[in-house]
Amino acid sequence: MTEPLKRNSTTPTEFRAVEPSAAEIQGHHDYMAGAVPPLIRPALWSMREVRTRLEEMADDPHLDGNTRYVSLRSTDGPNNSTIPTMWVTIHLLKPGERIDMHRHTPGSMYYIISGTGYSTIDEYRIDWEDGDSFSCPSYSYHEHWNSGDRDVLMYTVQDAPTYAYNGMMAFQSGDSETMAFLHK
Numbered sequence: 001m002t003e004p005l006k007r008n009s010t011t012p013t014e015f016r017a018v019e020p021s022a023a024e025i026q027g028h029h030d031y032m033a034g035a036v037p038p039l040i041r042p043a044l045w046s047m048r049e050v051r052t053r054l055e056e057m058a059d060d061p062h063l064d065g066n067t068r069y070v071s072l073r074s075t076d077g078p079n080n081s082t083i084p085t086m087w088v089t090i091h092l093l094k095p096g097e098r099i100d101m102h103r104h105t106p107g108s109m110y111y112i113i114s115g116t117g118y119s120t121i122d123e124y125r126i127d128w129e130d131g132d133s134f135s136c137p138s139y140s141y142h143e144h145w146n147s148g149d150r151d152v153l154m155y156t157v158q159d160a161p162t163y164a165y166n167g168m169m170a171f172q173s174g175d176s177e178t179m180a181f182l183h184k
């Protein structure tokens with residue numbers, strides 16, 4: 001007697017044939033022609049323009065600490081990346097604002113351009129000031145607080161495009177019991 005398969009609420013229960021258009025058999029030359037993506041061009045993002053954009057966003061009542069950031073995108077690269085494996089953002093946190101606790105599969109590096117505050121990374125607390133850098137490993141819970149009386153400008157580098165390319169972008173907010181995969 002075969003035990004019934006155990007299922008959870010997300011396990012598929014109906015199946016169909018794969019689509020023939022998803023597969024191709026290639027020879028050596030065809031493979032090599034597409035195996036290495038074209039190089040992207042170097043790019044410059046002006047801090048003067050970044051500051052102007054963030055100052056405009058500071059007046060937008062629909063934005064808060066979680067959403068007031070600019071993303072530095074290469075117009076040549078995939079997935080809105082900065083370089084194909086990395087994603088850079090610059091955040092503006094007003095005094096008293098925070099980025100809510102969450103975690104995700106990509107790891108992060110932070111550089112505090114200006115301002116004072118602190119972050120929690122899992123059970124650790126990191127107090128920071130102008131010029132400090134700190135890390136948040138993959139899938140650690142983190143939150144960031146501006147506890148000073150000046151705006152915080154925070155430069156963040158994440159390996160999100162690398163995870164996205166492998167279908168491994170997962171996110172969990174600090175008030176949720178479940179992890180969500182962001183891929184459709």
Ligand SMILES: [Fe+2]
Pocket residue numbers: 102103104108142
């Ligand atoms: Fe994060």
